[in-house]
Amino acid sequence: MAERKYWLFKSEPSTYSFTDLLNEEDQTAEWDGVRNYQARNMMRDDMKIGDGVLFYHSNAKPMAVVGTAHIVKEAYADHTSWDPKAKYYDPKSNPDSPTWMMVDIKGDERFAREITLPEIKVNPNLQNMLLIRRGMRLSVQPITKDEWDEIVSLGNDVDS
DNA sequence: GCCAACGTTGGC
DNA sequence: GCCAACGTTGGC
Numbered sequence: 001m002a003e004r005k006y007w008l009f010k011s012e013p014s015t016y017s018f019t020d021l022l023n024e025e026d027q028t029a030e031w032d033g034v035r036n037y038q039a040r041n042m043m044r045d046d047m048k049i050g051d052g053v054l055f056y057h058s059n060a061k062p063m064a065v066v067g068t069a070h071i072v073k074e075a076y077a078d079h080t081s082w083d084p085k086a087k088y089y090d091p092k093s094n095p096d097s098p099t100w101m102m103v104d105i106k107g108d109e110r111f112a113r114e115i116t117l118p119e120i121k122v123n124p125n126l127q128n129m130l131l132i133r134r135g136m137r138l139s140v141q142p143i144t145k146d147e148w149d150e151i152v153s154l155g156n157d158v159d160s
Numbered sequence: 161g162c163c164a165a166c167g168t169t170g171g172c
Numbered sequence: 173g174c175c176a177a178c179g180t181t182g183g184c
Binding site for chain 2: 038
Protein backbone atom coordinates (compact mmCIF):
# COMPACT_ATOMS: atom_id res chain seq x y z
CA MET A 1 0.00 0.00 0.00
CA ALA A 2 1.53 3.24 -1.13
CA GLU A 3 1.63 6.12 1.27
CA ARG A 4 -1.31 8.47 1.12
CA LYS A 5 -0.54 11.71 -0.66
CA TYR A 6 -2.12 15.11 -0.32
CA TRP A 7 -3.25 17.74 -2.81
CA LEU A 8 -4.84 21.14 -3.01
CA PHE A 9 -7.48 21.76 -5.70
CA LYS A 10 -8.42 25.30 -6.62
CA SER A 11 -11.82 26.29 -7.86
CA GLU A 12 -13.59 29.56 -8.35
CA PRO A 13 -16.75 29.20 -6.28
CA SER A 14 -18.73 31.24 -8.80
CA THR A 15 -17.97 28.41 -11.23
CA TYR A 16 -17.90 25.42 -8.90
CA SER A 17 -17.93 25.65 -5.11
CA PHE A 18 -17.42 23.21 -2.28
CA THR A 19 -21.16 23.44 -1.68
CA ASP A 20 -21.71 22.36 -5.27
CA LEU A 21 -19.51 19.32 -4.62
CA LEU A 22 -21.39 18.39 -1.45
CA ASN A 23 -24.68 18.75 -3.33
CA GLU A 24 -23.63 16.26 -6.00
CA GLU A 25 -25.08 12.78 -5.92
CA ASP A 26 -22.80 10.82 -3.60
CA GLN A 27 -20.86 14.11 -3.11
CA THR A 28 -18.74 13.00 -6.06
CA ALA A 29 -17.70 14.94 -9.14
CA GLU A 30 -15.47 14.67 -12.19
CA TRP A 31 -12.65 17.20 -11.92
CA ASP A 32 -12.80 18.16 -15.56
CA GLY A 33 -11.42 21.15 -17.40
CA VAL A 34 -7.79 21.01 -16.28
CA ARG A 35 -5.82 22.22 -19.31
CA ASN A 36 -2.30 22.50 -17.99
CA TYR A 37 0.29 19.83 -18.68
CA GLN A 38 1.96 19.95 -15.30
CA ALA A 39 -1.38 19.54 -13.55
CA ARG A 40 -2.40 16.82 -16.01
CA ASN A 41 0.78 14.89 -15.32
CA MET A 42 0.23 14.99 -11.58
CA MET A 43 -3.32 13.74 -11.99
CA ARG A 44 -2.22 11.03 -14.40
CA ASP A 45 0.91 9.84 -12.63
CA ASP A 46 0.61 10.65 -8.96
CA MET A 47 -2.97 10.83 -7.72
CA LYS A 48 -4.25 7.63 -6.19
CA ILE A 49 -7.56 6.57 -4.71
CA GLY A 50 -7.75 7.76 -1.14
CA ASP A 51 -5.37 10.70 -1.51
CA GLY A 52 -6.50 13.73 0.48
CA VAL A 53 -7.67 16.91 -1.24
CA LEU A 54 -7.96 20.37 0.27
CA PHE A 55 -10.67 22.34 -1.53
CA TYR A 56 -9.61 25.95 -2.08
CA HIS A 57 -11.80 28.80 -3.28
CA SER A 58 -9.87 31.14 -5.57
CA ASN A 59 -11.09 34.52 -6.80
CA ALA A 60 -13.50 34.54 -3.90
CA LYS A 61 -14.42 36.45 -0.78
CA PRO A 62 -12.73 35.17 1.15
CA MET A 63 -10.08 33.21 -0.68
CA ALA A 64 -9.76 30.18 1.54
CA VAL A 65 -9.47 26.47 2.04
CA VAL A 66 -13.03 25.50 2.88
CA GLY A 67 -13.04 21.74 3.36
CA THR A 68 -11.68 18.33 2.50
CA ALA A 69 -12.27 15.74 -0.18
CA HIS A 70 -10.48 12.67 -1.46
CA ILE A 71 -9.71 10.96 -4.74
CA VAL A 72 -12.25 8.27 -5.60
CA LYS A 73 -11.31 7.59 -9.23
CA GLU A 74 -7.84 7.71 -10.72
CA ALA A 75 -6.97 9.49 -13.95
CA TYR A 76 -9.01 8.83 -17.05
CA ALA A 77 -9.73 10.76 -20.23
CA ASP A 78 -11.48 14.11 -19.79
CA HIS A 79 -14.33 13.67 -22.24
CA THR A 80 -15.17 17.37 -22.12
CA SER A 81 -11.92 18.04 -24.01
CA TRP A 82 -13.40 16.78 -27.29
CA ASP A 83 -16.88 18.22 -26.75
CA PRO A 84 -17.13 21.30 -29.00
CA LYS A 85 -19.76 22.75 -26.71
CA ALA A 86 -17.64 22.43 -23.58
CA LYS A 87 -15.99 25.46 -22.11
CA TYR A 88 -12.55 23.86 -22.22
CA TYR A 89 -12.91 22.20 -25.60
CA ASP A 90 -9.56 21.37 -27.16
CA PRO A 91 -9.69 20.46 -30.85
CA LYS A 92 -6.35 18.65 -30.54
CA SER A 93 -7.83 16.10 -28.15
CA ASN A 94 -10.01 13.17 -29.23
CA PRO A 95 -11.27 9.87 -27.79
CA ASP A 96 -8.58 7.85 -29.58
CA SER A 97 -5.77 9.98 -28.25
CA PRO A 98 -6.95 12.02 -25.30
CA THR A 99 -4.69 14.92 -24.39
CA TRP A 100 -6.35 15.70 -21.09
CA MET A 101 -7.16 13.64 -18.05
CA MET A 102 -9.28 14.05 -14.97
CA VAL A 103 -9.90 12.36 -11.64
CA ASP A 104 -13.05 12.08 -9.55
CA ILE A 105 -13.19 13.49 -6.04
CA LYS A 106 -15.68 13.01 -3.25
CA GLY A 107 -16.36 15.80 -0.79
CA ASP A 108 -15.84 14.91 2.86
CA GLU A 109 -16.30 17.65 5.40
CA ARG A 110 -16.71 21.38 5.44
CA PHE A 111 -14.36 23.05 7.89
CA ALA A 112 -15.78 24.58 11.05
CA ARG A 113 -14.04 27.73 9.84
CA GLU A 114 -12.42 28.65 6.56
CA ILE A 115 -8.64 28.94 6.48
CA THR A 116 -8.03 32.09 4.48
CA LEU A 117 -5.17 32.91 2.16
CA PRO A 118 -3.94 35.75 4.42
CA GLU A 119 -3.91 33.32 7.35
CA ILE A 120 -1.91 30.79 5.36
CA LYS A 121 0.54 33.50 4.34
CA VAL A 122 1.43 34.33 7.92
CA ASN A 123 1.46 30.77 9.29
CA PRO A 124 5.12 29.79 9.80
CA ASN A 125 4.25 26.13 9.15
CA LEU A 126 2.78 26.85 5.73
CA GLN A 127 5.46 28.97 4.11
CA ASN A 128 6.45 26.35 1.54
CA MET A 129 3.01 25.90 0.03
CA LEU A 130 2.93 26.45 -3.72
CA LEU A 131 -0.32 28.31 -3.16
CA ILE A 132 1.49 31.33 -1.77
CA ARG A 133 4.33 31.34 -4.29
CA ARG A 134 4.11 34.36 -6.48
CA GLY A 135 2.66 33.51 -9.81
CA MET A 136 2.15 29.84 -9.05
CA ARG A 137 -1.05 29.19 -10.90
CA LEU A 138 -1.32 25.41 -10.83
CA SER A 139 -4.97 24.52 -10.31
CA VAL A 140 -4.05 21.24 -8.67
CA GLN A 141 -0.90 21.09 -6.61
CA PRO A 142 0.83 18.80 -4.14
CA ILE A 143 1.00 19.59 -0.44
CA THR A 144 2.84 17.78 2.33
CA LYS A 145 1.28 15.68 5.06
CA ASP A 146 2.36 18.31 7.58
CA GLU A 147 0.62 21.04 5.61
CA TRP A 148 -2.50 18.88 5.35
CA ASP A 149 -2.45 18.17 9.09
CA GLU A 150 -1.94 21.82 9.95
CA ILE A 151 -4.77 23.14 7.79
CA VAL A 152 -7.21 20.38 8.70
CA SER A 153 -6.47 20.92 12.37
CA LEU A 154 -7.02 24.67 12.09
CA GLY A 155 -10.13 24.20 10.01
CA ASN A 156 -11.74 21.90 12.53
CA ASP A 157 -10.99 24.11 15.51
CA VAL A 158 -13.27 27.13 15.76
CA ASP A 159 -11.13 28.54 18.54
CA SER A 160 -7.83 28.44 16.68
C1' DG B 161 -10.77 46.60 -13.17
C1' DC B 162 -5.78 46.14 -13.17
C1' DC B 163 -1.86 43.77 -14.17
C1' DA B 164 2.20 40.53 -12.96
C1' DA B 165 3.42 36.06 -13.87
C1' DC B 166 3.57 32.52 -16.77
C1' DG B 167 2.10 29.07 -20.39
C1' DT B 168 1.15 28.61 -25.21
C1' DT B 169 1.32 29.79 -30.03
C1' DG B 170 3.21 30.64 -34.31
C1' DG B 171 6.30 33.24 -37.46
C1' DC B 172 10.83 33.08 -38.71
C1' DG C 173 14.82 26.41 -31.66
C1' DC C 174 14.07 31.26 -30.55
C1' DC C 175 11.17 34.58 -28.82
C1' DA C 176 7.47 38.20 -29.35
C1' DA C 177 2.69 38.32 -29.05
C1' DC C 178 -1.12 36.77 -26.94
C1' DG C 179 -4.29 34.62 -23.55
C1' DT C 180 -5.21 33.15 -18.90
C1' DT C 181 -4.87 32.94 -13.96
C1' DG C 182 -5.85 34.86 -9.92
C1' DG C 183 -4.35 38.12 -6.21
C1' DC C 184 -4.89 42.86 -5.32
